[in-house]
Amino acid sequence: MEESNHNAEGHGPILLETRGLTKHFPMVVANDAVDFNVSQGEIHCLLGENGSGKSTFAESLFGFYMPDSGEILWKGEKVEITSPSDAMDLGIGMVHQHFMLVETHSVLENIMLGLNTRGPLLDEKSARARITELSDQYDVNMDPDAIIWQLSVGEQQWVEILKALYNGVELLILDEPTAVLTPQESERLFSVLKKMSREGLSIIFITHKLNEVVAVSDRVTVLRKGKKIDTINSWEITKASLARMMVGRDVVFRVQRDEVERGQPLLEMQGVRTCNDQGLECVRGIDLTLHEREILGIAGVAGNGQKELFEVLIGMRELDSGDVLLNGQPISGKSSGSIRSQGIAHVPSDRIKEGLVMDFTIAENMILGSEWSKPFRKGTQLNNKAINSFAEEGMESYEIAAPSIDHVTGNLSGGNLQKVVLAREIGSNPSVLLANQPTRGLDVGVIEYVHQQFLELRSRGVGILLFSEDLDEILTLSDCIAVIFQGEILDVIDAEEADLEKIGLLMAGVRDGE
Amino acid sequence: MMLKALRLEIVKVRDVHWGIQVILVILGILAAFFVSGWFIALSGGNPAEAFAAIFRGAFGEPRKVYDTLMRATPLIFTGLATVIAFRAKIWSIGQEGQLYAGAMLAYTLYRIFQPMLDRPLLLLVVVLGGFLGGGLLGLLAGWLKARFNVDIIISTVLLNYIVTTMLLFLLYDHKYWMGAETYYPRTDTITKDAWFPIIFEDARLHMGFLIAVGFAITVYWVLKRTPYGYDLRAMGSNPVATMFKGIDVNKLIMVTMFISGGLAGMAGSGEVFGVHHNVNMAVSAGYGYTGIIVAMVSELNPLVVILVSIFFGAIINGSVVMATQTGIHTSIIFVIQAFVLLAILISRALMSYRIRRVPHAG
Structure with a gap:
C-alpha cells in the first residue's frame, strides 16, 4: 500500500491506480493526465459522454493501447501492460461493447479459447465442471454446450463475463454492458455485479447513463473531453450534478413538446x-x-x-x-x-456500414443518394456550388467538428458521423x-x-x-x-x-x- | 515486439506531402532498375549498356519518340479500362480479351462496310466497332455478375480464353479470316483507306494516341465531376451504403463493365488499324495485362495513366534496340515492369506508416 484514498471508505486496499495517464490520437487528446484508482471489492463507474475517452482509458488498462505518458500501478507496483494477454496475466478482464465470441462455437469452447493450457490437450472435463460451478455461484443458467449464436445477446454477455471469471480475474472492466439489455436484464446484471463485488471482485463499469451510476456504483469518476472532472462517492451525488459534470452545463431532460393534431x-x-x-x-x-x-x-x-x-x-x-x-x-x-x-428519408442504425462512404469528403456524403437530383446536378455535371453551400449549412447547424467540408469523413468521430447522416436526411425535405x-x-x-x-x-x-x-x-x-x-x-x-x-x-x- | 523494446512504434500517417510522395516514387523506380540491372548482369549482360540502349531506343531521335508514344497508346486504353473498373472495386482482368473482342468487331465491321463507305465514315465505324466489341464483352461479364452473381475475376479470365481461342479458330481457316496469300494465322492486309491516319510523316504514330489522351481526360472528368462517377466511387468505397441510398448497384456494375470493356476494345481497334494493318494472334503483346500494372502504378489516376503508359511504352520500344545492340533478350522488360510495380506498391505501403519514438512508455 503506497497511499490510501480517503474516498475509498469501507473498501479494501487499492488494486489498480493510474497516474497522469495520457493518450493522444491524431488531432485529439483522448485521455489527458487521468489519475484514477479502484479498490478491491469496489464497483467504480466511469461516466462520460461518447468521445469523452472512457473506452480509450479502459483499453489502455487492458493493453489495447499504449498510453503516451503516465503510469499504471497494480497492487502498488508499476506495471507495463502492452497487450491484452499481459492484462489477463495480471488478472484484468474486460467485456467489450462488441462481444469477442466465436459465433459457431459452444460456450465451453469460447471460454477455453486463448487460455494457456499445460500440455497439448484441452482439459474439457475440468473446464466444464468449473463453468458449472461459476454459473451456480452467480445463479446464471448456462449450458456449456450451447452454441453462441443460439443465445440471446444478454446470455452472450454472460459468456463473456464467465470467461473473465474463469480466468480468475481480480478486476473486471465492463464497457457499456447495458446497451444491449432490457431494463429487467440490466437489473439482474446489477444485482449479480453487487454480489461479485461483495466477494472481493473489483469492477470498472463504463456507462453514459446516469441511472446506472446511481443504481450500481460505489464511486464514480466523471470524464469530459479526456480530462477527469472528479471522483465522488455515489451516495453524495444527484443526477443533475452528475449531468452537469458530464456535459459542463445544465441539461434540460425534456424538450418542449407542443400538442399537434395528427393528420392523414x-x-x-x-x-x-x-x-x-x-x-x-x-x-x-x-x-x-x-x-x-x-x-x-x-x-x-x-x-x-x-x-x-x-x-x-x-x-x-x-x-x-x-x-x-x-x-x-x-x-x-x-x-x-x-x-x-x-x-422517404432514412437514418440507418449502422452509420458506417449503411449510411456513409468513409472515403468521401463530408460534402460528398451530404448528397449521397441525391447526386442525380436537382440542385446538386447541373446537366451532366455535379453542381459543386449547390453541394458546397448545402454542406456548409449542414455543418454549421449540426456543429460538425471538422476543419472543412472537404475533410475526409472517415477521420470523424462516431457522433460527428451521425450528424452528417442526420444533416443529409433531414435536409432532404x-x-x-x-x-x-x-x-x-x-x-x-x-x-x-x-x-x-x-x-x-x-x-x-x-x-x-x-x-x-x-x-x-x-x-x-x-x-x-x-x-x-x-x-x-x-x-x-x-x-x-x-x-x-x-x-x-x-x-x-x-x-x-x- | 522488437520495436517496443527499442521504444519505437509504428503509426499510421494520414497526409504525406506530395513532394515526398514524388521523391519516394522516383526512388522506388530507381530501386526497380537497380534490381533489374542485377538480373541483366546475372544473364551475362552489362546493365549500364543495356539501360543506355533502352533509352536511346526510346528517345534517341524524334522518330523513336513517336514510336514510344505509339507503344504507349494501347497501354493508355487498357490502363483506363482498369482504372474505371478498379475505382468501383470491380476486379476485372478481362482487358486482354476485350482488346481482342474490340479488334474482332472492328474488323468484322470493316469487312462489311469497306466497300460502301468513304474513308472518314469508315474510320468512325471502325473506332466505334472497337469500343462496342470490347464493351459488349465487358457487359457480358457485368451482366453475369448482376444477374447470377458470377465472380468478375473468374468470368473475365475465362472470357479472355474464349475470345482468343475463337480468334485462333477464325484465323486458321481460309473459309473464315485467314488471308488468301498467307499460310500464317492472320488476315489479309487491310486496305489503306481504313488505316488510322498518321500524325507525323515517316513515323508510325497514329491518331489513336490523340483519342487515347482525349479519353484519359474524359475519364478523369467523369470520375471527378459527374453523378455517374460519384456513384462509381461510392460503390467502390461502400456498396452497402450506396444501395441503401437507392442507387441501382447492378445497373452501375453493368454500365461500368461496358465502359471499361469499351476502352480496352479501343486498344484492339487501334493496334489493328493503326499498327498491324491485319488481325493476327500478336495484335496484343499482353497489353491487357500490362494495362493492369499501368493502372496500379498510376494509383488509378487517369491522367497519370498517360505518363506511366509512355514510361512503359518507352521500355518496350527501347528494348528492341537493346536486343539488337547487346544481345539481351527483350523479355527483360517484363522483369523491369514487375519490379517497378513492386517498388511502387512497397513505397505506397511504406508511405502510409512511419516509425516514431514512444514518449515515456511506462
Whole structure:
C-alpha cells in the first residue's frame, strides 16, 4: 500500500491506480493526465459522454493501447501492460461493447479459447465442471454446450463475463454492458455485479447513463473531453450534478413538446412479414400506421426484427407477405431508389456500414443518394456550388467538428458521423423519416438538438417512425409507442398513458395478465 | 515486439506531402532498375549498356519518340479500362480479351462496310466497332455478375480464353479470316483507306494516341465531376451504403463493365488499324495485362495513366534496340515492369506508416 484514498471508505486496499495517464490520437487528446484508482471489492463507474475517452482509458488498462505518458500501478507496483494477454496475466478482464465470441462455437469452447493450457490437450472435463460451478455461484443458467449464436445477446454477455471469471480475474472492466439489455436484464446484471463485488471482485463499469451510476456504483469518476472532472462517492451525488459534470452545463431532460393534431395516414404497414439473413421469419405480421404530424416510436431490444422491418420499408429487403402503402399507394416491391424519390428519408442504425462512404469528403456524403437530383446536378455535371453551400449549412447547424467540408469523413468521430447522416436526411425535405437508433453515440447536447429537429419536422407535417432502444428517447418524442418483441407488435400505447415499467415488461415479452 | 523494446512504434500517417510522395516514387523506380540491372548482369549482360540502349531506343531521335508514344497508346486504353473498373472495386482482368473482342468487331465491321463507305465514315465505324466489341464483352461479364452473381475475376479470365481461342479458330481457316496469300494465322492486309491516319510523316504514330489522351481526360472528368462517377466511387468505397441510398448497384456494375470493356476494345481497334494493318494472334503483346500494372502504378489516376503508359511504352520500344545492340533478350522488360510495380506498391505501403519514438512508455 503506497497511499490510501480517503474516498475509498469501507473498501479494501487499492488494486489498480493510474497516474497522469495520457493518450493522444491524431488531432485529439483522448485521455489527458487521468489519475484514477479502484479498490478491491469496489464497483467504480466511469461516466462520460461518447468521445469523452472512457473506452480509450479502459483499453489502455487492458493493453489495447499504449498510453503516451503516465503510469499504471497494480497492487502498488508499476506495471507495463502492452497487450491484452499481459492484462489477463495480471488478472484484468474486460467485456467489450462488441462481444469477442466465436459465433459457431459452444460456450465451453469460447471460454477455453486463448487460455494457456499445460500440455497439448484441452482439459474439457475440468473446464466444464468449473463453468458449472461459476454459473451456480452467480445463479446464471448456462449450458456449456450451447452454441453462441443460439443465445440471446444478454446470455452472450454472460459468456463473456464467465470467461473473465474463469480466468480468475481480480478486476473486471465492463464497457457499456447495458446497451444491449432490457431494463429487467440490466437489473439482474446489477444485482449479480453487487454480489461479485461483495466477494472481493473489483469492477470498472463504463456507462453514459446516469441511472446506472446511481443504481450500481460505489464511486464514480466523471470524464469530459479526456480530462477527469472528479471522483465522488455515489451516495453524495444527484443526477443533475452528475449531468452537469458530464456535459459542463445544465441539461434540460425534456424538450418542449407542443400538442399537434395528427393528420392523414402516410405510411401503412399491413400484415408485413419477412425473414432475416438466416432465412428465419423475424417480422411476423406487423400492422402499423404512421400519420402526418406524428412520431411513432418503436420500442424494443435490438434484434427483435427492427432492422429487418426498417429494411423492408426502405426497399432493401423483400416482403414475404403483406403490404406497405405510402399515401395509399403500394410501395412494397419497389426499388430503394424509387422509394427514396417519393420522399422517404432514412437514418440507418449502422452509420458506417449503411449510411456513409468513409472515403468521401463530408460534402460528398451530404448528397449521397441525391447526386442525380436537382440542385446538386447541373446537366451532366455535379453542381459543386449547390453541394458546397448545402454542406456548409449542414455543418454549421449540426456543429460538425471538422476543419472543412472537404475533410475526409472517415477521420470523424462516431457522433460527428451521425450528424452528417442526420444533416443529409433531414435536409432532404422528406415527408416520412425512418430513423433507426438516430441518437446512438451522440452527446447529450446534440441529442437535444436532434430531438428538436424531429419535433420541428413533425410540426411541419412529417411523419417519423422512430426505432430506438433508448426508452427515454421514445418517451420524450413519441405520440404513440409500439413495442416490438420477436417480430410482433405486442401493444400500441398512447404516449400519455405510457409508463416505463409496463413498456419494459413488454420489451421482455411479458404481456398484461401473463 | 522488437520495436517496443527499442521504444519505437509504428503509426499510421494520414497526409504525406506530395513532394515526398514524388521523391519516394522516383526512388522506388530507381530501386526497380537497380534490381533489374542485377538480373541483366546475372544473364551475362552489362546493365549500364543495356539501360543506355533502352533509352536511346526510346528517345534517341524524334522518330523513336513517336514510336514510344505509339507503344504507349494501347497501354493508355487498357490502363483506363482498369482504372474505371478498379475505382468501383470491380476486379476485372478481362482487358486482354476485350482488346481482342474490340479488334474482332472492328474488323468484322470493316469487312462489311469497306466497300460502301468513304474513308472518314469508315474510320468512325471502325473506332466505334472497337469500343462496342470490347464493351459488349465487358457487359457480358457485368451482366453475369448482376444477374447470377458470377465472380468478375473468374468470368473475365475465362472470357479472355474464349475470345482468343475463337480468334485462333477464325484465323486458321481460309473459309473464315485467314488471308488468301498467307499460310500464317492472320488476315489479309487491310486496305489503306481504313488505316488510322498518321500524325507525323515517316513515323508510325497514329491518331489513336490523340483519342487515347482525349479519353484519359474524359475519364478523369467523369470520375471527378459527374453523378455517374460519384456513384462509381461510392460503390467502390461502400456498396452497402450506396444501395441503401437507392442507387441501382447492378445497373452501375453493368454500365461500368461496358465502359471499361469499351476502352480496352479501343486498344484492339487501334493496334489493328493503326499498327498491324491485319488481325493476327500478336495484335496484343499482353497489353491487357500490362494495362493492369499501368493502372496500379498510376494509383488509378487517369491522367497519370498517360505518363506511366509512355514510361512503359518507352521500355518496350527501347528494348528492341537493346536486343539488337547487346544481345539481351527483350523479355527483360517484363522483369523491369514487375519490379517497378513492386517498388511502387512497397513505397505506397511504406508511405502510409512511419516509425516514431514512444514518449515515456511506462
